[in-house]
Amino acid sequence: MNAEPTKKWANLFNSNRMSAKRMSLSYVNPVMKNGEKVIELKKEEIDKAIEEWKHALILYVVGDSPTIAAVERYIALQVNTVSKPKVYCHNDGYFLVQFVNMVDRNEVLYLGPHLLNNRPIIVKVWNPKFDFNKEVLQTVPIWVKYPNLPLNCWSMDSLSRIRSGLGEPLHADKCTMKVDRIAYAQVLIEMDVARELPKKLKVEDPNGRMFEQVVQYEWVPEYCVECMQGSTSQESGIIVHSHKEIKNEATIFYKALLGQTTSNLPSVDINIMKKRGTLNREQQLQLAGPVTREKVKLALQGISDLKAPGKDGLNAMFFKKAS
Incomplete structure (x- = not known):
């Protein structure tokens, strides 16, 4: 009696959707290092994937969870992109927006400050080492204003020196770069919000003259230094840290603001209603x-x-x- 040929599980998926889209996988032998199985990735493979995502931005709407459609509409209202960007939503609550080219990406990146439904949007360039909890919740791009900054300090070199006193300088807004507004210079700086943010900077000009430059922040997130994460505080003053506690606190706040439903509505007194003015026939038809x-x-x-x-x-x- 002839034995049946051995069937492989892989053969069951030869005609499935993945194979049809040419996404089939192959077996690659892992290597052994110090008695442990190690998966080695190739540099050229990683570089190819990085190249595919170099036009991507990270968007995080602080205090809100908009839909992908809402983010797509927001981007469409801000800039006229060559092609519609692809928006992905991550389980951690941020969005990854893949643009077709660098021009479209930079147009959104440099446009800020960004607000969606009156909520600030944190915008960062994607990089392979991106860590949401470290980069978005602690190291945050913040728009900073320097009111009444002397005009002889408006060169990009001088601005870079001044904003480096706060953190990692990213770029200035269009009005600052073109000097279309002289009341204040506005720049985007990546800052560690776990530290106290300075309100003034000491600046020394080439003649040795010292002056204090006032610093104003467009928006500063609350951050708990003890647990190293975003936080909010209850009405009693107790600071809550977990996403569940923060969500519960927000729910309590808006219930108190908007009121709650009730099953025991006060009865309507028909006699009082009859004494009030009534609509005539024309008003009824209009209503x-x-x-x-x-x-x-x-x-x-x-x-x-x-x-x-x-x-x-x-x-x-x-x-x-x-x-």
Whole structure:
């Protein structure tokens, strides 16, 4: 009796979706080092993957969890990209945005400060050693203003020296680079928020004259030095650290702000209602009439520009302009 040929598990997947897209994998022998199995990666393979992601940015919306669609709309409103970027959402709460070219990437990177639904957005260039907890929660790019900075200090070299006193200088905004605004210089600096951020810098000019330059921060995240992570504080003053505690604290805050539902509504006194004014027939028909474009536009104009009526984070100003 002839024995049946041995079947390999790999043969079961020869025609599956992965193989059809030419993503099949092959077996590569690991190496043994000091009695342990070690997987060796090749430099050319890693370099090829890095090249594919060199146009990517990391986006993190502080205090909010927008959808991918909301991030895509935000980017589309900020810049006119050659091609629509691909947005990925990571489980840690940040977004990876892959642009087609470096020009589109830098346009978003240099545009800041960024706000989505009135929440600051941390924007960082992706790199192979990126660690969300270390780089986003502790080392944060912050827009810094130098009000009344002497005009003879506005060269890129002098600005680089001054902003290096705070952290790793990244770039200046467009108005500062073109000197379109002289009230203050604004630069983006990568800073360690676990340390106390200085409010003044001592600067010495070539003649030996010393002056103090005031420093203003566009936004500074709260950070707990003890546990080395982002934090918030309760009304009682107790600092909470974990994501679950922070989420619970935010829920309590907004419930108190917006009110809670109740199952025991006060009864309506019909006699009191009868004494009040009533709608005439014309007003009743108007109230029950169709919702027209003019009515929606009129209601929209009554909403504050910075209010966001939906969960996508788009504020009323966007809809006013679009209409």
